Amino acid sequence: QVQLQESGPGLVKPSETLSLTCTVSGGSISRSYLSWIRQPPGKGLEWIGYMYYSGSTDYNPSLKSRVTISVDRTKTQFSLNLTSVTAADTAVYYCARRVLGGEFDLWGQGAQVTVSS
């Protein structure tokens, strides 16, 4: 069955760019959205954005100026770039599949990212 796995640096310096990759294995995510969601320590979940399998994107307005989600040509590796990070961007970052009904039915295990000098 389809699985998602996040990967990337666990430590990013302030003002630099956070880059993570979500690898899709065991199948494709056609007719669904690949989403990025984060959870700061001890806090709730925050949607960052998603890409539809066709390539269109949508982002959280509060992060839109700093976020880019892209996909490689094989559509198995989705990337998240978040620029000009601060300590407030410290969180566990999840990739998740959003199906057409809107729910997130499949999640990766999450990647801890700490912003610190």
Next chain:
Amino acid sequence: DIRMTQSPSSLTASVGDKVNITCRASETISYYLNWYQQKPGQAPKLLIFAASSLQSGVPSRFSGSGSGTDFTLSISSLQLEDFGTYHCHQSYGKPTFGGGTKVEIK
């Protein structure tokens, strides 16, 4: 943004108890409400979608109800393995989540 307010923020109950968690939307979202369970150190897991549909593999003691702005997640008979934090999520507009309800077993 559509704001989601969950209550209570935490609760402690005994095995066998019936538990209700509520979620209120700041504007009507029809039935576009989903519930997740998250255990410490793990990713959220989908329990209920479209307000009342049970995700495959989820025990039938979990149920959801509501429409419009007010929704409820119910656990009919709390089990030891039901500890964790429960999140509601609206998928009517750009996705937003409630603040979470932490469930502890007495």
